[in-house]
Amino acid sequence: MSLTPLTSASAVIQMHAWAALLALAVGVYILIRPKGSTAHRWMGRFWLMAMLVAVLSSFFIHELRTWGPWSPIHILSLITLILMVRAYQAIRQRRVPLHAELMKSAFYNALLLATFFTFLPGRIMHEVVFGPSGAKNAYAAIPLWAWILIGVALVVGGRHLLALWSRKRLSAKKAGRDLHASTKHISS
Numbered sequence: 001m002s003l004t005p006l007t008s009a010s011a012v013i014q015m016h017a018w019a020a021l022l023a024l025a026v027g028v029y030i031l032i033r034p035k036g037s038t039a040h041r042w043m044g045r046f047w048l049m050a051m052l053v054a055v056l057s058s059f060f061i062h063e064l065r066t067w068g069p070w071s072p073i074h075i076l077s078l079i080t081l082i083l084m085v086r087a088y089q090a091i092r093q094r095r096v097p098l099h100a101e102l103m104k105s106a107f108y109n110a111l112l113l114a115t116f117f118t119f120l121p122g123r124i125m126h127e128v129v130f131g132p133s134g135a136k137n138a139y140a141a142i143p144l145w146a147w148i149l150i151g152v153a154l155v156v157g158g159r160h161l162l163a164l165w166s167r168k169r170l171s172a173k174k175a176g177r178d179l180h181a182s183t184k185h186i187s188s
Contacts, residue, residue, distance in 0.1 A: 001129055001131075002127075003128060004128075005127040005128050006128050013061055013063075013124065015057050016053075016058055016061060017124070019050050019051075019053035019054040020050075020114070020115070020118075023047055023050035023051045024111050024115065026046055026047045026050060027107045027111060029043065030043050030047060031104070031107065044103075048084060048088065051080070051106070051110070052084070055110070058073065059074065063123070063124075072117075073114060076110060076113060076114055077110070077114075079109060080109065080110035083102050083103075083105050083110070087102035087103045090102060
């Protein structure tokens, strides 16, 4: 593992990568912590700023060129930007369930799917973690649609597992409250 490929990249790529890594770490923290607290709100604002830097800087990165200077990752950036704006509007309108769903979508669809694409052979982050690949476009042996399908499957699977975990946590909390309420009633 070497940071040389990243530190030798353009300033916009470095800014994008560091902001995305920060957003990934903060996003995981926010997802596993209790919601609604002051800390959650401040961490959410911090996450939003890191995501805005990552998303907006992505529009100035043109390493992959599928349609002129644009690639599927730019579509993902646009979708993420829309999700973040809608999530912010939802929380300002106190529509908490919608806010939560939009934020989870932004996290999974953007950070996890985009992270998957950044680790493809020939990409800078692949070189940072795994070292130089044999060919600049080594992933070209597998069609882009196959990589997209794999990435989508990983994101959908991840969302499904988190939903199961969240339901178990909520039912455990509810069971604890029910137990507490029933013991309080018995002791009275």
